[in-house]
Amino acid sequence: MTTDLNDVRNIVILTGAGISAESGIDTFRGGGGLWEKHRVEDVATPEAFARDPELVLCFYDMRRAAIQEKEPNAAHAALARLDAGWPGDLLIVTQNVDDLHERAGARRVLHMHGEHLNAWCTACDVRSPWRDSLVDRPACPECGERALRPDVVWFGEMPYQMDRIYDAVRKADLFVSIGTSGAVYPAAGLVRTARDLGAATLELNLEPSQGSAWFDETRLGPASDLVPAWVDEVLGAR
Ligand code: BJW
Secondary structure (H helix, E strand, C coil), rough: CCHHHHHEEEEEEEEHHHHCCCCCCCCCCCCCHHHHHCCCCCCCCHHHHCCCCHHHHHHHHHHHHHHCCCCCCHHHHHHHHHHCCCCCEEEEECCCCHHHHHCCCCCCCCCCEEEEEEEEECCCCCCEEECCCCCCCCCCCCCCCCCCEEECCCHHHHHHCCHHHHHHHHHHCEEEEEEECCCCCCCCHHHHHHHCCCCCCEEECCCCCHHHHCCCCEEECHHHHHHHHHHHHHHHCC
């Protein structure tokens, strides 16, 4: 089934690690993914941070440094073009903690799993822009306590801005998922919410995701091919 773009005014786009893969940022699952080299339980839970903060901070220091050397790809650029040209509501809900959507020029972006380039002070609860290492326990720029952690959402923690996300999904005529395996909730459940409320649903991914059955249409291929072609279609229909 294909979507009649003439009926579409409000769009929600969910992005995952696959959209940044062609920029050279590792995905999480599958061959060569981050979880093949590091156990989730060792690096991406609050319990892991309490048990071995140095290991967790090193893991995130390494990834924070790596993303600053990467560049947005054609898929990020295409979504930025859609953001600039789309007259209706549009929200790019990204699970990614990199800043490639913003560096490509997108403005309507929400980071539901946090951001590498922020540090969160567990003493004063303030988030500060952060590009350097955290492993040496630098002082919080706000309160001076040495209590900074990566501003990312670990397993068992609540993803950010869920009310705003559900509001946008409720209003969406079209829900599009790009480069995500559909393995992590609540992000993986958004397609069902959108579909139950009447939105058309489209998946763009290298391979069918775990939630593929919930999409009206699935297009398979690399994001750098699929996303610019889809954005051309959407903007061309206006
Ligand atoms: C390409 C490509 C190319 C490759 N082009 N495509 C049911 C309901 C609610 C919660 C749960 C539930 N069941 C279980 C839970 C708990 C848990 C969970 O989901 N566990 C699962 C393992 C089952 N969820 C949580 O704990 C979450 N919190 C929570 O649930 O709070 C309570 C709550 C309840 C109800 C409502 C609201 C809240 C928190 C989850 C936090 C996830 N954190 C991480 C780490 C972030 C920091 C970091 O980066 O280190 O987020 S885990 C990791 O997975 C990261 C990602 O954002 C996330 C999703 O991964 P993603 O993006 O899908 O990547 P991959 O690697 O899995 O897939 C890549 C895809 O790209 C593949 O499909 C490829 O084919 C494709 N691809 N190259 C196009 N070139």
